[in-house]
Amino acid sequence: MKDLSILVVGGGIGGLTSAIALGQRGFEVDVIEKDPDWSVYGVGIIQQANVVRAVTALGVIDDYIEAGYGYDFVEIYAPNDELAAKVPVRRLVEEYPGQLGIGRPALQKVLADRARAEGARIRLGVTVTTLDDDHSGVDVTFSDGSSGRYDVVVGADGLYSQMRDLLFPDAGQPEFVGQSVWRYNFPRTNDIVNMHAYTGTMGIGLVPLSHEFMYMYLTTPEPDNPRYPREGLAGIMRGKLSDAPKRMATLGEQITDDDGVVYRPLDSHFLEGNWYRGHAILIGDAAHGTTPHLGQGAGMAIEDSLVLAEELQGRDSVNAAFAAFQERRYERCRYIVEASLAICMGQIGKGPLVNYPQATADMIRATSEPL
Template sequence: MNAENKVLVVGGGIGGLCSAIALRRKGIAVDLVELKSEWTVYGVGIIQQSNVVREMSRLGLLDAYLDAAYAFEDVAIYTTEGQQLVRIPGQRLAGPQYPANVGISRRALHKVLSETAIELGAGVRLGLSVESLEQDSNGVDVLFTDGTRGRYDLVVGADGLYSKIRGMLFGDKYQPRFTGQSVWRYNFPRLPHIDHLANYQGPAGNAGLVPLSDDLMYMFTTSHEPENPWMAADQLAAQMRVRLQGMGGLIAELREQIVDNEQVVYKPLESVFVSEPWYRGRVMIIGDAAHATTPHLGQGAGMAIEDALVLSEELTSAGSLEEQLQRFMARRFDRCKYIAEKSLLAGEKEMARDREFDRIGLIKEMLELTAQPI
């Protein structure tokens, strides 16, 4: 592809915006449609590990991104009483002058990505989606939900877990599945010693603290919720405190400060994995639309960002579109499958309270694998 070609990206989340940025940097024309008319994201944070920092650098975003983020080096695992089990030093994959890892608020990340995509000339339209697609050997005719039409060389569905584009390609073959766990998150003022990713694990459960800025950090904890219960909004803080019962040390201290129901972000965990090539002809899916998993390895968005970069590289390399998409799949499938499966495994072991499970070994293995070039 080159400057004469045009790609439609469906979905303005992390994967869609990074696709728009990466494609624009290669000179390809991009339109992006986002279903939400108010382009907001919820107000918790996200961990971006060293492979993601490297890809942000390759997207040409690192400085703006680091300005909005909290840079840190190490990942540590403690018992829930606070005894350190391991401290894994960060790997500076973007270069020695850049940090290994980053914690960033989703809103700050969204601001950097959306402003950059627009500055680079992506044609962004909000409050609409794709109504129907019709492809032939030279392009895709798209009817949008507002009645307008467009013709594109490629359509990239980056429309998340409940992807409409995935449904258009594969029918109802791939449906999100509730994994049996939910995650609870809550923001706190950052404590000076939470200057790294601190995971806590023990027989009573697990939790983590992630620095997001000089002033802010967030706590997460996962819980086993076999019946996927509905949580009353006025009970969220009390329910989160219950999920942290039995943990000592810092987590117990912070638990008592969880009092504001509106600050609790509760989410049942769901996953889906498309186990065949993520495209048909000139229509493809990336990110959560193709491989949504649980946050146990903190790599879901990382995989969406890597998808975006690899796609832009392959689309501007030699061969037919079919050959380019085949090479994209060869570079992405096993890596995303590993993250999807191992994240689910970690959740299953938590639900089974399996004390033999080598979580530290898994985290080290994941960091080694994701450090490898894509």
């Protein structure tokens, strides 16, 4: 198809990469983002080989590399700090590193700049009020009183998707999994040139983010889903590290800034059945919100964007494109959600402890498969 007008709801990773991929194919794209400040957490994210491949296809890989920190190995440590394995990350694009770490604000800037350069119109502080699909397009009214008509609406509005509620009111909500993640940035030390991950029941590790920074992630069981006040958060995170591997606990002594701690209860959700209805479709966390144990949530959202744009360009009806998209994405995303959750359940004693190096190797193999 050609000349489609497309509304993307949500200016996060999936929304912006969709805007890029759709804009590159000549579609007219509006993006609405409900957060007027468009704020993102100040920590980072791991982008694996399949993401390197996907952002190369989007044409933003050089910006990514410049804004982040590329590496080719994952170093896996035992809880006694001994190196258990140095797993090479297979490059899927020969001239670029296998993986990279990148700060979320830097990532957002890379994607937003490119989305605008590809022609996307981005409006902040706006959300959808109503959708009216008449089988040939969708009339949309917005929270700022404006309205528009689109050939396609893409719901990329994240885990707590309003679009999912509008399209699939019976879909259910994401569920808290009993575990939370803590993250904190540090100046990068010279020994952190790869991702470091620990085996055992405590999910902990370090990721280089740039030449200047790296971040620590730590998952902890939080069965009662407590709400910690901001004041004192650094002390609480330090306390959570009391049983951590010695190297991590020692580094943790530098956690002193309450505002630098990013604490996030973890939820999981997979939308069974169709991810589309009429001329509207869900992508990213709105359709398949995973816990971060395999570091693939954003990767799946970015792959969704590429596949959706390819199918909309290559098919002769919206319905055929949506069906083909779902066929290519459903099982791959389900696997990531389920395998990530299994690691989580093992860590908190609600399931068998998953062999983490094996699970990582399986994920790398699965996500290396063509899209």
